[in-house]
Amino acid sequence: MEPSLSTVDPEIARLIHEEERREARTIRLIPSENYASRAVLEASGSVLTNKYSEGYAHKRYYEGQQSIDAIEELAIERIKRLFGAAHANVQPYSGSPANLAVYLAFAKPGDVVMGLGLPAGGHLTHGWGVSITGKYFKSVAYGVRKDDHRVDLDEVRALAKEHRPRLLFCGGTAYPRTWDFPAFRSIADEVGAILVADIAHIAGLVAGGAHPSPVGIADVVTSTTHKTLRGPRGGMIMAKPEHAAAIDKAVFPGLQGGPHNHTTAAIAVAAQEALQPSFKDYARQIVANSKALAAALIERGFTLVSGGTDNHMALLDLTPQGVPGKVAARAMDRAGLVANYNSVPFDTRKPFDPSGVRIGTPAVTSCGMKEPEMVLIAEWTKRAVDAHADEAVLAKIAGEVAEVTARFPPPGIPVG
Numbered sequence: 397m398e399p400s401l402s403t404v405d406p407e408i409a410r411l412i413h414e415e416e417r418r419e420a421r422t423i424r425l426i427p428s429e430n431y432a433s434r435a436v437l438e439a440s441g442s443v444l445t446n447k448y449s450e451g452y453a454h455k456r457y458y459e460g461q462q463s464i465d466a467i468e469e470l471a472i473e474r475i476k477r478l479f480g481a482a483h484a485n486v487q488p489y490s491g492s493p494a495n496l497a498v499y500l501a502f503a504k505p506g507d508v509v510m511g512l513g514l515p516a517g518g519h520l521t522h523g524w525g526v527s528i529t530g531k532y533f534k535s536v537a538y539g540v541r542k543d544d545h546r547v548d549l550d551e552v553r554a555l556a557k558e559h560r561p562r563l564l565f566c567g568g569t570a571y572p573r574t575w576d577f578p579a580f581r582s583i584a585d586e587v588g589a590i591l592v593a594d595i596a597h598i599a600g601l602v603a604g605g606a607h608p609s610p611v612g613i614a615d616v617v618t619s620t621t622h623k624t625l626r627g628p629r630g631g632m633i634m635a636k637p638e639h640a641a642a643i644d645k646a647v648f649p650g651l652q653g654g655p656h657n658h659t660t661a662a663i664a665v666a667a668q669e670a671l672q673p674s675f676k677d678y679a680r681q682i683v684a685n686s687k688a689l690a691a692a693l694i695e696r697g698f699t700l701v702s703g704g705t706d707n708h709m710a711l712l713d714l715t716p717q718g719v720p721g722k723v724a725a726r727a728m729d730r731a732g733l734v735a736n737y738n739s740v741p742f743d744t745r746k747p748f749d750p751s752g753v754r755i756g757t758p759a760v761t762s763c764g765m766k767e768p769e770m771v772l773i774a775e776w777t778k779r780a781v782d783a784h785a786d787e788a789v790l791a792k793i794a795g796e797v798a799e800v801t802a803r804f805p806p807p808g809i810p811v812g
């Protein structure tokens with residue numbers, strides 16, 4: 397018998413077990429995180445990690461692809477069916493490489509690209525300066541309006557006409573409102589830009605019909621597979637048929653070597669789960685929970701960026717409380733509420749010490765929590781922020797949290 401992980405490496409085995417306990421006992425409010433199902437974890441932890449498969453199905457550079465070709469074809473077919481896409485590439489290692497492949501497919505270094513600025517809720521890979529996408533390309537950022545924190549389409553159009561971007565990105569990482577994809581389409585058409593919708597955060601909402609879909613509107617749609625979609629850590633790109641060859645060539649051999657076949661299989665499993673009718677209920681409940689949580693926080697005196705949410709996340713601006721986002725997020729973590737500190741639009745504090753905390757409901761919804769639990773979370777959040785320096789209060793809240801999480805065991809985590 398081959399020795400198990402706990403025999404070979406008890407230190408790592410113990411740390412994984414501790415992480416299981418933490419994930420089961422705390423309330424996961426980071427909106428980019430979720431719980432993958434046991435089935436997804438099984439596929440992801442399989443022997444498929446052993447296989448090299450550079451290339452695409454039936455056009456590989458290595459032999460022995462009998463299972464791998466079938467697996468990748470299933471993943472592609474299910475993703476296309478789930479999103480109604482003409483073409484899908486499931487090989488990107490994650491969301492950032494998926495975006496990088498789009499740059500490689502359509503742009504040359506020095507070309508102009510446009511995306512939502514990081515402080516307004518955009519992603520690093522949409523041209524922000526510290527990212528390769530901001531260093532190798534001439535990046536123009538659009539923002540949100542000062543009064544309602546929504547994307548200002550007039551500003552997007554004016555900037556696009558002035559700078560004529562090759563790539564126009566829509567989508568964000570800390571944007572709590574709906575994206576108007578048709579409006580971006582018409583701006584892209586006016587200036588001859590390739591429209592890229594990055595749905596990394598909202599893919600599960602799009603798949604479940606709880607957010608409008610950019611598929612068929614944007615030229616290219618990129619995504620992660622591990623956020624609201626509840627798959628393994630991975631990325632994917634969907635494209636209009638005329639861009640299929642350019643995207644595939646950019647991913648391999650342009651950017652990557654062998655695909656992560658264990659991830660591909662787990663993406664296929666996650667897509668199969670998302671194709672079930674129950675996933676629509678899941679997506680709807682994520683948004684219902686998010687709105688309930690936002691309302692309960694507002695009732696308790698919190699200020700929300702844009703005044704609320706249309707999707708799975710909300711951004712608290714703690715300026716009125718006078719508690720920095722980092723201090724609040726740490727206090728919440730001590731209380732068993734795991735969130736992340738985040739810049740708010742027009743933040744007067746620094747990105748590493750910003751004014752906001754970002755929260756979201758994909759993971760708690762995966763555990764079966766509904767509106768009543770959102771009220772509890774809002775109340776705990778209020779108590780934790782108020783008592784941010786009082787370890788005894790924070791420990792007391794953590795105890796209450798553990799009592800409730802015991803009633804809502806997350807998928808994928810063995811109990812005990």
Ligand SMILES: *Cc1c(COP(=O)(O)O)cnc(C)c1O
Pocket residue numbers: 428490491492493495518519521567568569594595596597620630
């Ligand atoms: C999370 C995210 C990404 C990057 O995904 P990684 O898997 O972390 O590389 C890209 N774009 C957006 C909008 C995201 O939210």
